[in-house]
Amino acid sequence: MKTCVDLLIENVGRLLPGHEEALMGVSVAVDAGQIQAIGPAEKLAGLFDGSQTLDGTGKLLTAGFVDSHTHLVFGGERSGEFVQRCAGADYEHIASKGGGIRASVRMTRAADLQQLVDSARPRLQRMMESGSTTIEIKSGYGLDLENELKMLRAIRQLSEEFPIEIVATFMGAHEIPDEWRQDRAEYIRIICQQMIPQVAREGLAEFCDVFCERGVFDTQESIQILQAGLENGLKPKIHADELAASGGSLVAAQVGAISADHLMEVTTEGIEALKSAGVVPTLLPGTTFYLRKSGYAPARSLIDAGLEIAIATDRNPGSCTIESMLFIAGLSVMHMGLTPTEAIIAATRGGSHALGRGPLCGTIEAGKRADLILWDVPDEEVLIHEFANQVPRIVCAAGRIVFDSHIASIERSDLTSDQGV
Numbered sequence: 001m002k003t004c005v006d007l008l009i010e011n012v013g014r015l016l017p018g019h020e021e022a023l024m025g026v027s028v029a030v031d032a033g034q035i036q037a038i039g040p041a042e043k044l045a046g047l048f049d050g051s052q053t054l055d056g057t058g059k060l061l062t063a064g065f066v067d068s069h070t071h072l073v074f075g076g077e078r079s080g081e082f083v084q085r086c087a088g089a090d091y092e093h094i095a096s097k098g099g100g101i102r103a104s105v106r107m108t109r110a111a112d113l114q115q116l117v118d119s120a121r122p123r124l125q126r127m128m129e130s131g132s133t134t135i136e137i138k139s140g141y142g143l144d145l146e147n148e149l150k151m152l153r154a155i156r157q158l159s160e161e162f163p164i165e166i167v168a169t170f171m172g173a174h175e176i177p178d179e180w181r182q183d184r185a186e187y188i189r190i191i192c193q194q195m196i197p198q199v200a201r202e203g204l205a206e207f208c209d210v211f212c213e214r215g216v217f218d219t220q221e222s223i224q225i226l227q228a229g230l231e232n233g234l235k236p237k238i239h240a241d242e243l244a245a246s247g248g249s250l251v252a253a254q255v256g257a258i259s260a261d262h263l264m265e266v267t268t269e270g271i272e273a274l275k276s277a278g279v280v281p282t283l284l285p286g287t288t289f290y291l292r293k294s295g296y297a298p299a300r301s302l303i304d305a306g307l308e309i310a311i312a313t314d315r316n317p318g319s320c321t322i323e324s325m326l327f328i329a330g331l332s333v334m335h336m337g338l339t340p341t342e343a344i345i346a347a348t349r350g351g352s353h354a355l356g357r358g359p360l361c362g363t364i365e366a367g368k369r370a371d372l373i374l375w376d377v378p379d380e381e382v383l384i385h386e387f388a389n390q391v392p393r394i395v396c397a398a399g400r401i402v403f404d405s406h407i408a409s410i411e412r413s414d415l416t417s418d419q420g421v
C-alpha cells in the first residue's frame, strides 16, 4: 500500500543544496509542509502517491532562496538619486544634501501603515515569484518610536498575508534622524531605553541591527545598542565594514552577532574575528553593482578562511533595487569569484544560517520545510549563465505551490486573445 502525500516531485535531474552527489532521477515527497523523503525515482514511485505531481525530468531543483537582508518596506521612491548617481554624483554627496536614507525617512514618516503595506506588497510578491521563500525585512526608516513601530507592524501584516516566512529586524540605528543630529547620545538612549523594550514587548522583531560606519554609529555606540537588544531578547546583526574598515566585524564578534553584512572593506583581522565567533558573513553584491563601485566584498578570502557565506539582495529604496536572488547569485559569480554551486548554496543554506534557520530551511533534506524551486534548466551552471532571464518553473513554500510559470503564461495569453490580437 502506497502512502499518499501532498506533492511528489518526480525524477529530478539535480538537487541543490543537500544532495549534490545524487545521481540523475531523484524524487522528492512533500507532505504537511515538509520534505518527507528523497530517493531514487523508481523507489519513491513504489512508496508514495502524490495528490499533486510535478515532472522534474531534466530539471534542477533548488531549495527556496533565503534573502537574509532587505529593507523592502519604505515610503516613496528615490529614482531621482539613481539618475544623479549615474550622471556622476556619489552617494555620500547625495546623502549630505538630505538624500539617501534621510529622504526615505521623511517619506516613510509621511506614509500610514496601510500605505506602507500596499507599496511593499508588489515587491514582496515579485520576490516570492523569483524564488525567495524566506525573507528578512528591517525597519529603520522611521527613526522614532511611533514610526519604527509602524514599519514593524507593516512587516507583521505582510507576514500574515504571504505564504512565505518573513523575519523582522528592528533597525532604529540605521541613521541619526535630523532632529537628534545635535544630540546623538540622546537618540541612542531613546533606541536603547524606549524603542528596543517596546519592540520586544510587542514581539515585533527577532533581530536588532545597527549601521556601524564612519559618520553613522561608531563601534562603542554599536555595542551599546546591540547589547540593549540582547538584554531584551533581540539577536544582534550588524552592517559592517561597508564604506570603510570601521571595526564592525570586531563588534560583531564581540557581541556574538549572528551575521555581519556588507564587508566590502573587511580586514584580515576582521575575517579572523568573524571566524572565531561563528558570525555568518553576508555579502550584498547588488549594492556594490548598483552604486557603480568596483570594490566587491572579498568572498574568496572569506570562503578560503573556512567561513560559510550568505548572499542577499539588500533590496532598499536607494542603493539597490534588485529583488531577484538569482540575479544576486549571478553577480556573485561574475564579480566575487564564486562558482555557480557556491553562489546557489550561499543564496539558500548560507542565508538560512544568517537567520538562525539552518535546521528549518535552506537545504533539500528530509525533515526540512518544503521550500523548493523547480527550474527549467539541467543544472546551476546553465541557471547562473542565464541569471538575468530565468524565472522559476515552480516555487513551493512550505509545501504549497505559490508560483507556477505556466499559469502566469496562460493568463497573459488570455489577455492577448481578449484584445483580439
Ligand SMILES: [Zn+2]
Binding pocket: 069, 070, 071, 239, 314
Ligand atoms: Zn542594509
